[in-house]
Amino acid sequence: MTHAAVNAMGPPSPTARGVDAYDMKLGMWVFLGSEVMFFTALIGTYVILRFGAPGEWARPGIVLSIPITAFNTFLLICSSVSMVKAYAAIADGNPKLLNVWMLVTIICGAMFVGIQVYEYQHLIHRGLLPSGVREGSELAELVANGTLPEATMGLYGSSFYTMTGFHGFHVTCGVISMLYLYVTKALRGKYTPQDYRGVEVVGLYWHFVDLVWIILFTIVYLV
Amino acid sequence: METATRKHPPYLLIWLYLALLTAAELALAFELPISQNMKLLLLMILAVWKAALVAMFFMHLKFERWNLRILAIVPLPLAAIFILAAMTEKIW
Amino acid sequence: MLASLFVPEGASRAGWTEYAPLSASFEYSGSNVGQMLWSVSIIVLGLSSILGSTNYITTVINNRAPGMTWFRMPLSVWSLFITAILGLLAIPVLAGAAIMLLFDQLLHTNFFNVAAGGQPLLWQHLFWFFGHPEVYILILPAMGMVSDMIANGSRKPVFGYHSMVFAIIGIGFLGWIVWGHHMFMSGMNPTLGTSFMVSTMVIAVPSAIKTFNWMGTMWRGNIRFHVPMLNAVAFVAMFVIGGLSGIFMAATPVDMHIHDTYFIVAHLHYVLFGGSLFALFGAITYWYPKMFGRMMSERWGKIHFWLTFVFYNLVFFPMHNLGMGGSMRRIYDPTMYDFLKPMQPLNTFISICAFILFAVQAIFALKFIISLFRGPKAPLNPWEDNGLEWTLPNPAPHGNWERTPSVYRGPYEFSSPLVEEDYLPQTRKLPTDPEPAQHVPAASH
Numbered sequence: 001m002t003h004a005a006v007n008a009m010g011p012p013s014p015t016a017r018g019v020d021a022y023d024m025k026l027g028m029w030v031f032l033g034s035e036v037m038f039f040t041a042l043i044g045t046y047v048i049l050r051f052g053a054p055g056e057w058a059r060p061g062i063v064l065s066i067p068i069t070a071f072n073t074f075l076l077i078c079s080s081v082s083m084v085k086a087y088a089a090i091a092d093g094n095p096k097l098l099n100v101w102m103l104v105t106i107i108c109g110a111m112f113v114g115i116q117v118y119e120y121q122h123l124i125h126r127g128l129l130p131s132g133v134r135e136g137s138e139l140a141e142l143v144a145n146g147t148l149p150e151a152t153m154g155l156y157g158s159s160f161y162t163m164t165g166f167h168g169f170h171v172t173c174g175v176i177s178m179l180y181l182y183v184t185k186a187l188r189g190k191y192t193p194q195d196y197r198g199v200e201v202v203g204l205y206w207h208f209v210d211l212v213w214i215i216l217f218t219i220v221y222l223v
Numbered sequence: 224m225e226t227a228t229r230k231h232p233p234y235l236l237i238w239l240y241l242a243l244l245t246a247a248e249l250a251l252a253f254e255l256p257i258s259q260n261m262k263l264l265l266l267m268i269l270a271v272w273k274a275a276l277v278a279m280f281f282m283h284l285k286f287e288r289w290n291l292r293i294l295a296i297v298p299l300p301l302a303a304i305f306i307l308a309a310m311t312e313k314i315w
Numbered sequence: 316m317l318a319s320l321f322v323p324e325g326a327s328r329a330g331w332t333e334y335a336p337l338s339a340s341f342e343y344s345g346s347n348v349g350q351m352l353w354s355v356s357i358i359v360l361g362l363s364s365i366l367g368s369t370n371y372i373t374t375v376i377n378n379r380a381p382g383m384t385w386f387r388m389p390l391s392v393w394s395l396f397i398t399a400i401l402g403l404l405a406i407p408v409l410a411g412a413a414i415m416l417l418f419d420q421l422l423h424t425n426f427f428n429v430a431a432g433g434q435p436l437l438w439q440h441l442f443w444f445f446g447h448p449e450v451y452i453l454i455l456p457a458m459g460m461v462s463d464m465i466a467n468g469s470r471k472p473v474f475g476y477h478s479m480v481f482a483i484i485g486i487g488f489l490g491w492i493v494w495g496h497h498m499f500m501s502g503m504n505p506t507l508g509t510s511f512m513v514s515t516m517v518i519a520v521p522s523a524i525k526t527f528n529w530m531g532t533m534w535r536g537n538i539r540f541h542v543p544m545l546n547a548v549a550f551v552a553m554f555v556i557g558g559l560s561g562i563f564m565a566a567t568p569v570d571m572h573i574h575d576t577y578f579i580v581a582h583l584h585y586v587l588f589g590g591s592l593f594a595l596f597g598a599i600t601y602w603y604p605k606m607f608g609r610m611m612s613e614r615w616g617k618i619h620f621w622l623t624f625v626f627y628n629l630v631f632f633p634m635h636n637l638g639m640g641g642s643m644r645r646i647y648d649p650t651m652y653d654f655l656k657p658m659q660p661l662n663t664f665i666s667i668c669a670f671i672l673f674a675v676q677a678i679f680a681l682k683f684i685i686s687l688f689r690g691p692k693a694p695l696n697p698w699e700d701n702g703l704e705w706t707l708p709n710p711a712p713h714g715n716w717e718r719t720p721s722v723y724r725g726p727y728e729f730s731s732p733l734v735e736e737d738y739l740p741q742t743r744k745l746p747t748d749p750e751p752a753q754h755v756p757a758a759s760h
Contacts, residue, residue: 018376019291027373029291033298034365034407040302041411041441045426047306048440052313054432060252070249074242081238084281088231131423132431154431158424162415207281211274218270222252223263298404301491305408308495308507309440315504 028201032208035170039212042166043219046159055151062147063128063139063156064221065119072115073217076171079108080210083203093193095186102182102199105206109175116168120161130161160220167216170209177202232280244273319352327353330645332446335427335438339419347420354417361410364402371399380703382722382751386480387741389702389726390473393480394459397487398452405448412441439501443494451490454554454586455483457594458525461547463726464597465529467700468544469536470737472727475528482521482528489518499567500574508567515565519558526555537730537737541698542616546597549624553589557582560635575645578638584631596620596679603686604693608709611686619678626672633661699738701726706742723748 019026050057060066086101127137132154134140142148181198185191191199248269251262279285284292319326326349329338333353337343344350375396379388388396416438418424425431427438466473473479495503495511529551538544560582564570573579596619603611640658642649649655649662696705703722707715720742728739 019294020288021291021377023373023377026291026377027369029295030369030372030403031365033294034369034403036298036302037404038407038411040298040305041408042415044302044306044309045411045415045437045441048309048312048437049426049432049434051310052434066249066253070245073245077238077241077245080277080281081234084234088234091231130418131425152432154425154428155433158415158418158426158431158433161422162418162424162426166414204282207277210281211277214273214277215270218248218266222248222266301404304492305440305444309437311504311507312434312436312440315506 022197024197024201025204028204032204035208035212039163039166042163043215046163046219049155049159050152053152053155056149057152058148058156060222062142063123063126064160065122066221068115068119069217069221072112072119073213075108075115076112076210076213079105079112080207082108083206087196087199087203090191090196090199091193095189095191098191098196098199099182099186102178102186106175106178106182109171109178109206113168113172113175116164116171128157128160130157132157163216163220167209167212170212174202174206174209178206232285234280237276237280241273241276244269244276316353316356319349319356322348322352325349332442333416333438334442335416335419335435336429339416339427339438341420351417351420354413354420357413358410358417361406361413364406365410368399368403368406371395372403375399380720380722381753383703383741386477387722387725389459390462390476390479390483391456391459394455394457394462394483397483398455401448401452401455401487401490405445405452408441409445409449412438412445415441436498436501436503439498439503440494443497444491446497447494448490450586451486453591455486457550457591457598459483460598460601461529461550461594462525462532463700463702464543464547464601465532465551466727466729467601467698468539468541468547469533470539470729471532471536472725472729473528474531474534475524476725476727478524479528482524485521486518489514489521493518496565496567496570499570512565512567516562519562519565522554522558526551526558542611542613542620543597543601543698545617545620546593546600549620550590550593550597553585553593553627557585557587557589560585573638575643576638577634577642577644580644581631581634581638584634588627588631593624596623599683601698602704603683604697604709605704605707606710607687607690608693609686609690610693610697611682611690615678615682619675619682622675622678623672626668626675629668630665630672633665637661637665696740699736701728701738701740703741706740721751723751 021029082101082104086098086105089095089097089101127134127139133143133148139148139153143150143153181202185198248266251257251265251269255262257265278295284295316326324346326346327333327338328344328346329350338350338353341347341350375388375392415424415426419426419428419433425433427433427435429435462473462479493511493515495508496515499508499511533548560578564573564579564582600611600616603609637658640655642655642658642662650659693709695707695709698705703720704711706720721744722741723744724739724741726741728741730737731739733739733745
């Protein structure tokens with residue numbers, strides 16, 4: 001079952017057949033299609049619930065910390081750049097540079113998750129739970145004095161934790177996959193300019209996760 | 224293989240672009256005194272713009288065959304149909 | 316899901332559709348862990364289906380044999396391909412919904428909790444957005460396999476092959492915009508409901524095209540009434556009945572009266588049993604020799620078919636009458652309503668026939684197992700069919716072919732003037748056939 005990996009990499013040729021993507025790449029794009037629909041369910045629910053909410057929605061910046069998450073957004077975008085630099089490095093025949101950039105990506109990704117965990121802890125401490133605002137907490141006081149709307153905080157907590165939680169879960173899976181490929185293949189020099197499919201495919205997944213966060217950050221934190 | 228001489232898009236430039244757009248979003252969300260609806264529209268445009276940049280350049284969709292681009296885009300109308308339809312529940 | 320039968324309070328109690336808030340709240344359903352296990356099992360099963368779909372789609376796009384162009388693929392493959400796309404895009408929505416339901420149950424989130432601003436109707440939208448493509452997932456592979464079996468049984472090419480393909484694609488495409496017809500009685504936005512009525516009526520068209528094409532395939536064919544053919548023809552007839560009752564429900568004003576009655580039960584069983592299940596019986600019989608190297612018994616196959624066909628109609632056709640008479644779904648004792656009492660004899664008749672129908676299936680099950688050991692050894696191509704699979708040994712070895720075969724023509728070249736036999740396999744090279752372009756396949760792993 002061996003086939004020559006001719007033209008497996010690089011831009012499509014003029015005589016290309018079909019989608020001109022090798023199996024793993026096509027498979028990853030197909031899988032990302034399903035991921036779009038998954039996040040549609042979660043993010044769509046947020047949009048639908050917020051649009052039809054029985055009262056005002058909390059204004060941005062009061063419950064959630066914008067400075068930390070803005071930095072986190074920047075971090076994730078940087079990790080996307082480092083990922084594509086890693087891809088470019090091996091495409092241009094530089095496996096050592098690939099390893100450097102891949103490690104940068106893994107570290108940035110792990111930091112993103114770490115900061116999110118910290119953010120979650122902080123929010124829970126302040127009183128935001130998946131079920132809404134905890135009694136007697138700091139946020140409960142804001143509800144009491146009218147800074148936060150009482151009618152929608154239940155939805156706020158539910159949608160926030162579900163959307164960002166599953167995004168964080170996807171980031172974590174990405175970090176673990178990259179770490180696995182880094183240790184078992186990149187560090188052992190198994191990627192060559194002729195065959196770096198694993199790098200490209202995990203890169204596609206990573207960029208997708210970044211893309212989802214770009215949308216999430218805007219509509220959850222800024223709107 | 225002719226891969227070694229492939230030209231790459233300017234990744235760092237795109238990164239700068241993304242950083243600027245993010246800064247614009249933050250300014251828009253908190254500094255500018257415009258109406259909520261306008262803010263929503265502009266923020267969505269900026270977010271979609273950033274997402275498109277990532278998809279086209281980092282995921283190399285711009286350089287793939289047209290049918291792979293279509294394959295990637297197919298879920299989006301479905302998502303839109305679902306969200307818009309369910310939103311109509313609250314406008315009658 | 317099986318485990319949920321054994322936990323305290325037992326399994327989920329909200330029906331396969333798990334409508335919120337019944338499913339989301341212990342105080343309504345009375346089932347706690349059982350409900351959560353339902354949600355978890357849906358998520359896990361959904362993930363496996365999504366990955367399977369990814370595999371099918373990638374394989375069909377990338378890994379066809381040289382010469383196997385899109386329009387030389389058998390309709391069974393086309394239907395599996397479109398089904399995989401439907402599954403790929405619909406199941407994640409169900410997974411998301413099940414996650415939200417699980418969180419409502421476990422973490423007391425408020426997605427479907429009206430008191431906190433949630434929307435129970437949102438569950439219905441999410442569920443049926445998946446639920447409608449799901450029923451096309453159930454029927455499209457059956458339709459594809461039926462096309463293969465009918466062409467084989469008629470010794471004729473499928474009538475209107477291209478329109479069959481476009482009909483499959485059309486059903487797959489339209490199937491995304493009809494989900495609200497499961498919700499006409501939910502209190503949804505009436506204007507939205509009207510749009511769903513229109514789209515639901517439109518989706519009848521591609522199915523009708525397929526029905527006429529199946530008939531056109533059989534018309535003046537040299538028909539062999541082997542067991543798969545019997546089941547496939549039954550599929551066409553029963554599916555039409557199910558489809559016709561579907562038109563009734565597509566009309567919202569009519570559906571207001573028949574929703575959640577036995578009329579709906581009749582419809583869904585005609586398309587699922589009369590449709591998918593007959594196709595399944597035929598398909599299992601058809602591909603059994605390739606899977607196991609032996610033939611299933613033709614005699615018992617016919618006995619099973621006729622008994623099943625008769626009793627299946629006796630069970631499910633009267634349900635149309637029950638539904639029209641007002642008999643609702645999912646009630647324990649219809650005789651508690653005076654207006655349902657006159658129909659109780661019909662209920663009893665249906666139940667008796669149903670027990671017999673169930674018992675008859677033992678024939679198929681036993682036939683399946685016994686033929687594994689005592690069935691007649693099958694030749695390579697017992698049905699004299701054209702597809703690639705019939706060139707393989709029985710059962711097919713790992714990897715199927717040692718050398719990738721080349722394909723020279725479409726899959727339904729029956730009764731071809733070019734050869735003496737009444738079938739012409741896709742991989743058989745005639746002197747006039749050009750070699751297909753040996754494209755360099757992309758590296759596969």
